Amino acid sequence: MAGRLIVVSNRIPTGEGGAGGLIVALHDALAGTGGVWIGALPDAADAPGETLQALSEEPYSRLGYTLSQEEMENFYLGFSNSVLWPLCHRRPDLVELRLEYDASYRSVNRRVARLIAGIADPDDTIWVHDYHFFPLAAELRACGLHNRIGFFLHIPFPSLGDLSVLAQPEDFADWLAHYNLVGLQTQADVARALEMFRADPRAEFMMDGTVKFRDRITSVRSFPIGIDVESFQRDAAAEEERPLGREAPETYLIGVDRLDYSKGIPNRFLAFGRYLETRPHGERPCLLQIAPPSREKVQAYHDITRELEEIAGHLNGAFAELDWTPLRYIHRNVPRHRLARLFRGARGCLVTSYADGMNLVAKEYVAAQDPADPGVLILSRLAGAAEELSDALLVNPYDIDDIANAIEQALSMPLPERQRRHASCLAKVKANDAASWARAFLNVLSVVPGTLAWPGGIDQFADGELL
Ligand code: ADQ
Numbered sequence: 001m002a003g004r005l006i007v008v009s010n011r012i013p014t015g016e017g018g019a020g021g022l023i024v025a026l027h028d029a030l031a032g033t034g035g036v037w038i039g040a041l042p043d044a045a046d047a048p049g050e051t052l053q054a055l056s057e058e059p060y061s062r063l064g065y066t067l068s069q070e071e072m073e074n075f076y077l078g079f080s081n082s083v084l085w086p087l088c089h090r091r092p093d094l095v096e097l098r099l100e101y102d103a104s105y106r107s108v109n110r111r112v113a114r115l116i117a118g119i120a121d122p123d124d125t126i127w128v129h130d131y132h133f134f135p136l137a138a139e140l141r142a143c144g145l146h147n148r149i150g151f152f153l154h155i156p157f158p159s160l161g162d163l164s165v166l167a168q169p170e171d172f173a174d175w176l177a178h179y180n181l182v183g184l185q186t187q188a189d190v191a192r193a194l195e196m197f198r199a200d201p202r203a204e205f206m207m208d209g210t211v212k213f214r215d216r217i218t219s220v221r222s223f224p225i226g227i228d229v230e231s232f233q234r235d236a237a238a239e240e241e242r243p244l245g246r247e248a249p250e251t252y253l254i255g256v257d258r259l260d261y262s263k264g265i266p267n268r269f270l271a272f273g274r275y276l277e278t279r280p281h282g283e284r285p286c287l288l289q290i291a292p293p294s295r296e297k298v299q300a301y302h303d304i305t306r307e308l309e310e311i312a313g314h315l316n317g318a319f320a321e322l323d324w325t326p327l328r329y330i331h332r333n334v335p336r337h338r339l340a341r342l343f344r345g346a347r348g349c350l351v352t353s354y355a356d357g358m359n360l361v362a363k364e365y366v367a368a369q370d371p372a373d374p375g376v377l378i379l380s381r382l383a384g385a386a387e388e389l390s391d392a393l394l395v396n397p398y399d400i401d402d403i404a405n406a407i408e409q410a411l412s413m414p415l416p417e418r419q420r421r422h423a424s425c426l427a428k429v430k431a432n433d434a435a436s437w438a439r440a441f442l443n444v445l446s447v448v449p450g451t452l453a454w455p456g457g458i459d460q461f462a463d464g465e466l467l
Helices: 021-033 069-088 099-117 136-142 170-177 187-198 229-239 265-278 299-319 336-345 360-368 400-411 415-431 434-447
Strands: 005-011 035-040 053-056 061-065 125-129 148-152 181-184 203-205 211-213 216-222 252-256 286-290 327-330 348-351 376-380 393-395
Touching: 005 021, 005 099, 021 035, 021 434, 035 099, 061 099, 069 099, 099 136, 125 136, 125 434, 136 148, 136 170, 148 434, 170 187, 170 211, 170 216, 181 187, 181 434, 187 203, 187 211, 187 216, 229 336, 229 360, 252 265, 252 336, 252 400, 265 286, 265 299, 265 400, 286 336, 299 327, 336 360, 348 360, 348 400, 360 376, 360 415, 376 400, 376 415, 393 400
Parallel strands: 005 035, 005 125, 035 061, 125 148, 148 181, 181 216, 252 286, 252 348, 286 327, 348 376, 376 393
Antiparallel strands: 053 061, 203 211, 211 216
């Protein structure tokens, strides 16, 4: 890469610890090449930030801008998390359309583009992350930037039908076409993105697989995200010396999620209850569910929190005994090294998302296992991870009996079958870790066709003038 790498994400890492796969992957990519990471500062201000604040210079510079309180509500909780999040997670019924959300989303993207344009050199590569910034490349182009700009969407690509719920659905394809490369988690996501372009009369498919959209050329490819396998394995093995003690019951399954309606936690609880009704005599396994609440100001998140408390209460009411609480439901964040230890001790892990870009918990659970005596991953076939981890126990997250049967199967699975399934999943997790994900994306971004449909600069003409 000739110039610097400029990474843009909604949040910028501001402190020590709490590093998930994404942060680690981007940190490695930036530390290797040098560059800049730009994102919003965690605390909202009275007014939108019109400048970038330097947070650090080593080993790469981190620059933050402030969102105003109004933007937190309308851009972040509003358009990003009450329109785009449900839309991409196949819940158009939860979409809340409001003019002020739409206006704030566009104006934040415009302002962030201006801030980036103020520091970008012509040979810098810009890598934009996630649904908060669909229109960012279009805004950067409007500022006159011709740089290579890539986009990675961490969540599922919406279906064509769901897109029509947007007030101006035609903007969506146009926004994406301003990127040189659109990276998605799975082949299924790529298929949905191409379906959207195919249905759009402004798009044309080129012989080399790229999409020509008006005067622009864009490429759409899948780059399944991975985790930092070695560090997770190290944590899990090192912590093994420290017994879990009262932190975990003797025989348990684990679920770890941000508390979100897309993660399918109610059906997981109901399926565990169904399993308990029919379990073999004398077995008393527990489900340890760790799910810190998120985005609580959004009604749908408030509702799912209440629903889960109700189901958990019923389940423990029906099955608990004096010395056995079947469901332990914890609303806190757990430090990563303890999480790795809890994964290693669990006989199974339940990932039952109704829709999920990838689901890193599934990969972390596989990495944390002892290969000699591994637990079993029960994985929703609607999570992106299922495309790679086909030797997990794949379940339909809408089918409670299917999940209950998988729990029974996991708890009674003979050792050779557990080892075989685990070895197959681990090989896939290792083959595609966080660092190789970032490398693969940046390599492709550096070779995909440039922005313009015709070298020489159709860009100098106004949109549509030549069409
Ligand atoms: P998320 O929806 O946040 O990510 P996921 O991929 O599972 O979902 O990542 C969650 C991360 O947070 C994992 O690293 C997990 O260990 C950690 N975590 C969750 N609960 C925790 C807790 N209580 N304590 C400590 N750590 C916790 C989005 C998309 C996913 C996609 C990722 C990355 O929704 O589909 O896989 O981005 O692209």
